[in-house]
Structures are given as structure tokens and as C-alpha cells.
Amino acid sequence: RFDFSPSVRLGKLFWRELDQSVLHPIFRPDGIYDIHSEAYTVTVKLFDAFYRKVLDNGALPIIVLFPSRTDQQRSREGKVRSYQPLIEYFRGKGYRFIDTLKALEPHRSEYTLDQLSMLNSWGHFSQVASGIAARYMLEQLRQQDLMDAGRLNQAAQAERARLPR
Numbered sequence: 001r002f003d004f005s006p007s008v009r010l011g012k013l014f015w016r017e018l019d020q021s022v023l024h025p026i027f028r029p030d031g032i033y034d035i036h037s038e039a040y041t042v043t044v045k046l047f048d049a050f051y052r053k054v055l056d057n058g059a060l061p062i063i064v065l066f067p068s069r070t071d072q073q074r075s076r077e078g079k080v081r082s083y084q085p086l087i088e089y090f091r092g093k094g095y096r097f098i099d100t101l102k103a104l105e106p107h108r109s110e111y112t113l114d115q116l117s118m119l120n121s122w123g124h125f126s127q128v129a130s131g132i133a134a135r136y137m138l139e140q141l142r143q144q145d146l147m148d149a150g151r152l153n154q155a156a157q158a159e160r161a162r163l164p165r
Helices: 006-023 038-056 069-076 084-093 101-107 127-143 149-162
Strands: 063-065 097-099
Touching (some): 038 063, 038 084, 038 149, 063 084, 069 101, 097 127, 101 127
């Protein structure tokens, strides 16, 4: 109701920044997800629920991670992914996942960041990056022997046995 006032808008902006940066930060000062943040806690709970729901539906869950433009830049600078704690969580739980940043990393000298990300975007892949990622995902599925329906069903059954309700 009071948003017409520049002072109120400035105060709300300040409070939001204070809340995200100081009171409830999503990232640590080094740019990595803060595993103690509410956002991280909610995120892992969502992944747990997703993984379980897919298993309950008789399928094999595979989480696919798409890096933001920031993470693509961090990778080029030799920095750790901001979502590294999620990767560690997935590994600890034994979840299947594919990190498509691994697909892009070998192409750093071939393509600029602008060629791999949509301009004016948080990090949506360009057509070039989508093609690279799709080929990488297919390669990963082949390496895990998941291209055959019978093998896929066996893997799903084994995963349900590994993670019983």
C-alpha cells in the first residue's frame, strides 16, 4: 500500500538485501551454497522427495544438474561449483546424477560463455550448449548401461531395494 513512497521502496530493498546477505544467506562468502541455509535445506528435501517419488512410480531417478552462467564462469576461473554441496549430498545418498558442467568444461577454449548461455539470461543454455549437454547425457546413460529397457528396469529395482521405504 505504501510502495508509492520512494523511502518505503528503498527500505524494502534494503531489508531484502540484508535478509539474503546477512540474516539468511543462501551462499557462503566464497560463493558456495551454505548448507545451513533454509534454501539449501528445502532444496535437498525437494530432491529427496523427487527421488523417492520416481522410485515409487517404478522408474529410475536421475538428477540432471544444469549450471548457471555464474557456475560456468566459476569453472573457467578454476573455482568450485556453487552447488558442490549438492553434489556431495547426492554422492552421500548414492543418488544418480549428471552434472552437465562436466560436458561444457572441455569446450572452454572452443566457445565463449556468451556462446554457451542465452544472452540476458540467468544461465539458460544456448543451442550449442544444449547439444553438448545432450550428447554428454546420452554418453553417461550408455556408460551406465541404461539404454536397454531391461537393464533400466533392473537398475530401478536395485535402487528401490537399496532405498527401501
